[in-house]
Amino acid sequence: MTRTVYVNGEYLPETEAKISIFDRGFLMADGVYEVTSVIGGKLVDFEGHSARLQRSLNELDMANPVTMDELLAIHRALIEKNQLDEGGIYLQITRGAPADRDFAFPDPDETPSSLVLFTQVKNLVNALAAQKGIKVISIDDLRWTRRDIKTVQLLYPSMGKMMAAKAGADDAWMVEDGKVTEGTSNNAYIVKGGKIITRKLSNDILAGITRAAVLRLAKEAQMVVEERSFSIEEAQEADEAFVTSATTFVFPVVEIDGKAIGSGEVGSVASRLREIYIEESLKTAL
Structure with a gap:
């Protein structure tokens, strides 16, 4: 059509x-x-x-x-x-x-x-990646410094997606000064000891609309949220990792730079957040 x-x-x-x-x-x-x-x-x-x-x-x-x-x-x-x-x-x-x-x-x-x-x-609710998780690699963050503005300057994120594909992964997390900024088209999170950790808002990252909703829902579900930077090494030692965006909602990350995260399987925190987010989105959609 x-x-x-x-x-x-x-x-x-x-x-x-x-x-x-x-x-x-x-x-x-x-x-x-x-x-x-x-x-x-x-x-x-x-x-x-x-x-x-x-x-x-x-x-x-x-x-x-x-x-x-x-x-x-x-x-x-x-x-x-x-x-x-x-x-x-x-x-x-x-x-x-x-x-x-x-x-x-x-x-x-x-x-x-x-x-x-x-x-x-696009298949959003029953996306296969949500069921099996995604693999990411790390790359240097070479973008301009006003990443808080959602501009159409997407050449480097596109290159990052291609670098990931060539490495047999699904996406890339960008790193600046030793810390993860965000994914090529999503916000990045880790879970350690039941605590959700994600970089705080600044000019360094985009203020994700799904990010805001997921963090609000996490707090309402009595989950602990800490907004701070983390390294790839810390992420590799986390219990879980995941990303959020408008079209992925919540996707679990099961591998970073070839190292399995936690058990290497989709984690319970990411799964629960995705479930809650979809539930609430259906209630408030226009």
Whole structure:
């Protein structure tokens, strides 16, 4: 089935969608994005994603071409037009298309931001990786230092995914100054002595929407959470490890750099957090 996508005010067949070659997202990676999961035809944590989107835009002095109510309506229309039951909606806002390529930002009054959305079908709830766990490798974190902004500058994370694949792993955890920052597209955690440990928020990592929800649910379930940095060596000696993101929810990590974590099997803490997260998400989805 040909998808219907949204491009700057129009719903179009994906084969007819076009963006200017002068768009700064294409030329400069001058844009931000969000991915909102869909379960049972409903949006998971839309308010959290829209709030983070606005923060990213503000940090880059970029205008939002629509209101949040309009954005919600576009998401719902795409779900309906594409009959999306489970998967995600990708949203991207770029600074738009000036008359010609230039390092200087265009005047936002003269060049409106460009908005694109499309759907993706994906098995989220019963993902195989959640049942068997994933293997990760460690790589140096060579990204720019404003990782708290969800920009479309994803070349190095993409390279990290490929490094992992070549090593026979599923993903990579990035390391800076001897400590894990985050995964290529997720936040990273370890569990030791029943305590959940994850790096605290700063410009070093993205403030994951799923991260916030999972940590809140963990505390409500009387689990102990400690926000601090940890090394790969500490992670390898942990009882469990896992990652969170909008489309993985909670994925257990069973191996890091070839060393099994704990028993090498999916752990109880990660499994319980995934179960709770899906339960609560279904209750609050829009």
